[in-house]
Amino acid sequence: MGDGTWSRFFAAVDEELAGAVDLRRRLHRAPAVSGAEGPTLDAVIEALGVADWQPIAETGALVRIGPATGPAIGIRAELDALPIVERTGSPYASENGAMHACGHDIHISAAVAIGRAALRVPLPVALLLILQPREEAYPSGARDICESELFHTHELGQVFGAHVHPRIPAGGIAIGAGAVNAAADEFNIEIDGHGGHAAYPHHARDPIVALGAVIGALQTLVSRRLDPMHPAVLTFGTVTAGSAANVIPDRAYASGSLRTMDTDDRVRLHDEVGAMVSAIAHAHGCTGTVRITKGEPILFNDPDLSHAVQTAFDRAGVVTVDPMRSCGADDFSFYSEQFPGVMMFVGVGDGPDTPALHSATFMPPDSAIADIARAYALAIQAVVQLESEG
Structure with a gap:
């Protein structure tokens, strides 16, 4: 895959960002809690503009883009919101008693931008968008997906996730090999x-x-x-x-x-x-x-994959910070337990007073969508180049 194709892919990602911001605001205004993600899934499928997708884990979906057979690179996006009454004062704040207080609306929108770009600029490897329910509740949606025979027919080679974090300055990204969540x-x-x-x-x-x-x-x-x-x-x-x-x-x-x-x-x-x-x-x-x-196992970032992504970030001038390790948990760990995976923590902090995750006033900026989407694009490129080099 030549540099020209990658340039077109990166350009396509950037061109999809305006639509991704609009999707984020629509999802934020109408969140759905764990187990009731049907309307959110419908909105995401409509935004992707795909007719071919597979339901999984009751209210989730798998969307494969690119080659129908062979290995795929997975990108996880969480569909659910939390039962929190929002107090952000945003013009697109939720009014239904639920809230995207953990940034899942950001994560979804970035994944949609990547998916739409891959539909426009075909890649040599398939992408598997994992639209996952129940990240915030038991039984874990990730666990159910990883136990599904359907999921394993897609021959996942690597899997990526991203999570906004208010304790990292906006624009910075943390990777780090090894255990990053408990x-x-x-x-x-x-x-x-x-x-x-x-x-x-x-x-x-x-x-x-x-x-x-x-x-x-x-x-x-x-x-x-x-x-x-x-x-x-x-x-x-x-x-x-x-x-x-x-x-x-x-x-x-x-x-x-x-x-x-x-x-x-x-x-x-x-x-x-x-x-x-x-x-x-x-x-x-x-x-x-x-x-x-x-509950969730230890979230472990694969060392080789982490190194490849970090190298791609360094070459592209992406601002990276020290690894973010905490006793927080994320059910992305079920994927990284079975496949080489990397969870990236994306900064949305604006000083020590930035509201915390799960706070009724947490409102990460729209710019985080671009940070995550571009990080995913570079990670995909890193995997393709890594495999081409053997």
Whole structure:
């Protein structure tokens, strides 16, 4: 594929950006939450202008562009929004009680620009647009797609994702090889005791006291059981017990999140949370049970692919910043667990006061669409050149 074809492809991407901005604003005005992405998918398919696409994972789709057989390069775009009431004051703000507060409208629009450009300037390799539902909720849309036989008929060779991030200055992009996001699991704890009158605790077995001891003790699993050089987080998000101030209840409940950047640490924490809850509950005359729901695996950027993309960015003068590594999670990790993949974090920050992801005031600029679309175009070029060089 000569330099002239690449020049035409890059030019076509730029020519599609105005339409992508319009799509972004329409999607932002009418978001759909996880599991209800049908209207969003319809708008995206219409914007792409394709008749041939495959439904997958209930409200998602696969759109293959280019050669019908052979290897394909995947580009993931998340369709869902969050159940957040928007407070941005934007002229195209949502009014339906949901909000694209994680930038998915940006990601979708950039992927559409790439898809439309590839329809205009044929590439020597197929593109597979992965229009994915349920990134923000369980069961994960990415997991369901990766478990689909249909998905694997497309012979995916590499897969790319991009995510806007307010902690990176606008215009900058972070790649970084290796683990960039944590595995994310949820735990639910139930402590069963024996209720009674608040004035006579010696006649009861107080599950609240036992749960309090559990909450404090579990913090030591990260600080005292794991290598301090291995990032991990154990956070409680809910604690529930009782119905009256003068009554000791029969049960107490808590739930939270486990985040790990090492596979062995993940397994160990699962085992030790259960053992510690059981032992502490027993010491208080209660019983304790734990249910752990496995979520996303560790998001791992392939080293060779990361290097190839970074080299392409350097040649093109793209501003890159230090790798963005955090205990956040993204179900793009299901793809990168099976295929060489790279998640790129694209800056939309405008100083320390930039609203955070999932904030009711988060509103990344339209310019991020161009940053992501051009990054995808360079990544595609890098893959084609890498394979042509053997």
